Amino acid sequence: MFGKKRVAVIGAGMTLFRRNLKETGKELAWEASKMALDQAGLEVKDIESVVMGTAPDAFDGVHMKGEYLADGAGAFRKPYSRVYVGGGTGVFTIDAGWWHIASGQFDTCLVVGEEKMSSCYPHPAYAFTTIFDPIYSRPLGVTLIWIFALEMHRYMHVHGIKKEDIALVSVKNKRNALDHPCAQLGANITVEDVLNSEIMCWPVQRLDISPTSDGAAALILASEDVAKKLTDNPVWIDGVGWCIDSTFWTNRDLYYPKYVQCAAQMAYKMAGIKNPPKEIDVAEVYDPFDYKELHHMEGLMLCRKGQAPILTRDGVTQRDGDLPINPSGGLLGVGNPIAAAGVMKCCEIFWQLRGEAGKRQIKSDPRTGLAQAWGDLMQYGSVVVMRS
Amino acid sequence: MSEKIKHFPGEQLRGRDIREGRVPAIKFRPNIKYAWSTGVAMNRFIEGLKQGKIAGSSCNKCGRIMVPPRSFCEECFKATDGYTYVKDTGTINTYSVSYVAGDASRIKEPILVAVIDLDGASKGMGILHLLGEIDDWKQISFGMRVKAVWKPPEERTGTITDIKYFAPIREE
Numbered sequence: 382m383f384g385k386k387r388v389a390v391i392g393a394g395m396t397l398f399r400r401n402l403k404e405t406g407k408e409l410a411w412e413a414s415k416m417a418l419d420q421a422g423l424e425v426k427d428i429e430s431v432v433m434g435t436a437p438d439a440f441d442g443v444h445m446k447g448e449y450l451a452d453g454a455g456a457f458r459k460p461y462s463r464v465y466v467g468g469g470t471g472v473f474t475i476d477a478g479w480w481h482i483a484s485g486q487f488d489t490c491l492v493v494g495e496e497k498m499s500s501c502y503p504h505p506a507y508a509f510t511t512i513f514d515p516i517y518s519r520p521l522g523v524t525l526i527w528i529f530a531l532e533m534h535r536y537m538h539v540h541g542i543k544k545e546d547i548a549l550v551s552v553k554n555k556r557n558a559l560d561h562p563c564a565q566l567g568a569n570i571t572v573e574d575v576l577n578s579e580i581m582c583w584p585v586q587r588l589d590i591s592p593t594s595d596g597a598a599a600l601i602l603a604s605e606d607v608a609k610k611l612t613d614n615p616v617w618i619d620g621v622g623w624c625i626d627s628t629f630w631t632n633r634d635l636y637y638p639k640y641v642q643c644a645a646q647m648a649y650k651m652a653g654i655k656n657p658p659k660e661i662d663v664a665e666v667y668d669p670f671d672y673k674e675l676h677h678m679e680g681l682m683l684c685r686k687g688q689a690p691i692l693t694r695d696g697v698t699q700r701d702g703d704l705p706i707n708p709s710g711g712l713l714g715v716g717n718p719i720a721a722a723g724v725m726k727c728c729e730i731f732w733q734l735r736g737e738a739g740k741r742q743i744k745s746d747p748r749t750g751l752a753q754a755w756g757d758l759m760q761y762g763s764v765v766v767m768r769s
Numbered sequence: 770m771s772e773k774i775k776h777f778p779g780e781q782l783r784g785r786d787i788r789e790g791r792v793p794a795i796k797f798r799p800n801i802k803y804a805w806s807t808g809v810a811m812n813r814f815i816e817g818l819k820q821g822k823i824a825g826s827s828c829n830k831c832g833r834i835m836v837p838p839r840s841f842c843e844e845c846f847k848a849t850d851g852y853t854y855v856k857d858t859g860t861i862n863t864y865s866v867s868y869v870a871g872d873a874s875r876i877k878e879p880i881l882v883a884v885i886d887l888d889g890a891s892k893g894m895g896i897l898h899l900l901g902e903i904d905d906w907k908q909i910s911f912g913m914r915v916k917a918v919w920k921p922p923e924e925r926t927g928t929i930t931d932i933k934y935f936a937p938i939r940e941e
């Protein structure tokens with residue numbers, strides 16, 4: 382066992398993911414937190430520590446977002462911190478929650494992810510232009526979609542991958558999302574729909590991308606003693622990992638996310654996983670773009686480099702396949718309120734391992750699941766491995 | 770979402786209703802500006818650009834010639850050992866073709882974007898820049914050789930845009 386105490390997930394909750402939700406960020410955080418507490422059979426007074434994950438302040442336009450959201454996360458007069466590692470925030474939030482309890486310092490921790498992107502005009506993408514180096518990048522007018530298109534293209538070039546193989550990810554995830562009651566973009570679409578959608582930044586087209594979303598999601602973590610008193614079927618956090626690469630992203634080969642591999646290796650070592658494709662039964666990998674699901678499957682060593690499109694084409698990553706990827710519908714289908722989307726992925730693994738996922742439930746009785754997120758300047762990976 | 774949960778919180782509004790004031794909404798536009806000092810290493814880069822040269826820095830321990838230059842080597846975590854100039858020619862490592870501007874609005878003439886591995890720098894030391902003098906973006910290819918097209922000296926201001934773009938090197 383790593384740490385002083387074994388850590389369990391005992392409750393999860395989330396709001397609808399939508400553009401332009403009426404609720405404030407605080408209200409969204411409250412809804413998700415209350416739902417998770419109810420599911421765990423706890424009240425906020427039972428919570429000893431709180432970790433909030435939320436991404437750029439520029440979306441909400443509140444430059445003290447952790448503090449602003451604290452009340453919605455039940456953090457009033459409690460040990461509280463906000464973590465932020467770009468798109469990697471959601472899964473890193475549960476990693477941070479883990480060490481609160483594993484350290485022996487607390488027996489319970491409420492983990493919350495919130496994002497309200499649609500308050501930002503003319504488009505939240507504009508807020509992202511301020512993440513780049515001000516001296517040698519920004520004067521060029523660089524945008525986030527430029528750099529992801531550069532990464533996607535490099536990945537396609539190195540392995541000779543076709544757009545139609547990548548489009549299959551979008552088709553699968555949007556179809557999976559039809560069974561998720563909180564999903565923003567569940568749909569039955571075809572590969573042709575993706576290939577015919579408007580070009581944003583070649584090779585990225587409209588249907589390759591996840592939407593602008595608002596939403597929140599939350600988890601309740603507890604030490605083994607507390608968890609066993611409250612539930613007969615806790616889900617254990619058996620591995621956590623996180624890693625960052627240099628901000629000089631043009632100085633590395635973008636075809637492979639080595640930093641995701643490092644984060645995965647940390648989590649696998651802790652969980653005693655030697656053969657990830659054999660030992661992982663279900664994975665929620667970060668899919669803000671369809672190619673990212675494939676790129677991350679490779680980084681997570683769920684397959685060899687360049688093989689993820691082949692597994693996808695063969696149906697291996699479908700819900701009834703040998704290695705189901707993003708049964709929730711992922712960011713492409715459920716939506717992408719950044720930090721909340723990463724926490725949503727952890728919620729999905731929790732529900733899948735408990736057998737509570739309803740129409741989305743994987744039938745083969747999954748026992749080991751993984752969630753992963755990715756962010757910053759194509760440089761950050763966060764991973765969690767859970768077991769029932 | 771768990772099958773045990775039957776209530777899904779959240780109420781969607783229409784973006785137009787928020788923008789046009791048909792539902793209660795508060796608006797705010799910040800007005801702040803920044804002026805950044807360019808730092809120790811990037812001063813060399815900026816000064817080089819004014820002279821039509823691309824500066825890099827070298828590390829004697831790992832042997833790398835790095836672009837953009839830095840005052841410390843992040844691999845070896847030691848001070849770099851000096852500045853050098855690399856060539857303004859290079860090879861396209863990857864490229865993309867943008868039909869959207871920074872605010873996500875559509876643009877007619879696409880912006881051609883590339884990571885260019887510069888000659889004289891260590892392998893894989895690319896920089897982000899634009900491509901130009903290309904009629905049809907379908908003519909761009911991985912591994913294509915390109916050269917910087919500079920603004921005239923009197924128009925250079927010491928920014929990365931002193932290079933207008935990189936253009937294909939036409940074989941003689």
Ligand SMILES: [Zn+2]
Nearest residue numbers: 828831842845
């Ligand atoms: Zn060095």
